[in-house]
Amino acid sequence: MAGYFITGTDTDVGKTVVTSLLLSYFHQKGIDVYPYKPIQSGAIYENGNLQGPDLQMYERVLTSLDTNKACTYLLKKASSPHLAAKEENVWFDIPAIQKNVERLLALHDLVLVEGAGGLIVPIQEDYCMIDLMKEIDLPVILVGRAGLGTINHTVLSVMALKQANITIEGIILNRLHMEDESIEKDNAVMIERLTGVKVLGTIPHLSDVEDAFKTPQAYESIFNRLNAAKEDIKQ
Numbered sequence: 001m002a003g004y005f006i007t008g009t010d011t012d013v014g015k016t017v018v019t020s021l022l023l024s025y026f027h028q029k030g031i032d033v034y035p036y037k038p039i040q041s042g043a044i045y046e047n048g049n050l051q052g053p054d055l056q057m058y059e060r061v062l063t064s065l066d067t068n069k070a071c072t073y074l075l076k077k078a079s080s081p082h083l084a085a086k087e088e089n090v091w092f093d094i095p096a097i098q099k100n101v102e103r104l105l106a107l108h109d110l111v112l113v114e115g116a117g118g119l120i121v122p123i124q125e126d127y128c129m130i131d132l133m134k135e136i137d138l139p140v141i142l143v144g145r146a147g148l149g150t151i152n153h154t155v156l157s158v159m160a161l162k163q164a165n166i167t168i169e170g171i172i173l174n175r176l177h178m179e180d181e182s183i184e185k186d187n188a189v190m191i192e193r194l195t196g197v198k199v200l201g202t203i204p205h206l207s208d209v210e211d212a213f214k215t216p217q218a219y220e221s222i223f224n225r226l227n228a229a230k231e232d233i234k235q
């Protein structure tokens with residue numbers, strides 16, 4: 001029974017890609033790993049069914065995924081959850097989300113919970129993603145961009161996590177675009193120096209994201225630094 005909360009410095013920073021690579025990595029190691037996206041906004045109708053884009057990506061790795069189990073709230077508007085919920089007349093039952101996490105933790109060796117956007121994303125007008133993370137109480141993997149601008153975003157995110165007393169397992173930088181490698185290398189060094197949190201590694205720019213899920217061992221040097229990779233999490 002182990003889990004991580006995968007958060008990011010922003011929306012579209014690569015949380016779902018990192019979560020899917022982690023799913024694939026642990027799955028190939030024989031670990032019973034399961035994803036959970038409590039709140040998915042930006043869901044779209046496909047063949048008459050409302051589909052969550054993040055869930056569709058997890059499904060590329062775990063073809064047997066039960067999307068009802070892996071997501072509690074599917075909202076159509078591609079916005080902050082608080083706004084989508086207001087427009088769609090949805091009320092978030094936070095204790096129910098918490099119970100779902102506990103249920104999944106009891107059922108699986110490893111659970112990967114993905115947030116929506118970054119930390120100060122409102123779920124309700126006075127309750128943000130970071131408040132949910134605090135309640136869920138899993139160690140956090142923070143995904144940030146690898147390139148220019150990430151020092152500020154990543155260090156501020158770590159400051160907020162520390163202020164909330166949330167355990168940070170590590171930072172993963174993601175090469176969303178091809179940028180100056182000397183800046184990216186220095187970013188990792190400066191983020192470690194300014195936060196005291198380990199940068200586990202950098203995910204390269206992927207020409208074919210889904211293809212990358214087939215070879216998760218390529219990220220061994222990043223993922224084997226996670227405690228879940230070291231401990232025997234199969235109870």
Ligand SMILES: Nc1ncnc2c1ncn2[C@@H]1O[C@H](COP(=O)(O)OP(=O)(O)OP(=O)(O)O)[C@@H](O)[C@H]1O
Binds near residue numbers: 014017
């Ligand atoms: N390393 C990478 N190389 C190339 N493309 C990437 C990489 N990482 C992410 N992407 C692409 O960037 C986009 C955003 O990634 P992703 O969906 O993982 O973001 P997210 O942080 O999960 O966003 P959200 O807040 O909506 O959950 C996607 O189109 C994804 O395929």
Ligand SMILES: C[C@H](N)[C@H](N)CCCCCC(=O)O
Binds near residue numbers: 011
């Ligand atoms: C719809 C999108 N892909 C995300 N899931 C939600 C991102 C909310 C970001 C809110 C904000 O930081 O301004």
Ligand SMILES: [Mg+2]
Binds near residue numbers: 016017
């Ligand atoms: Mg996502």
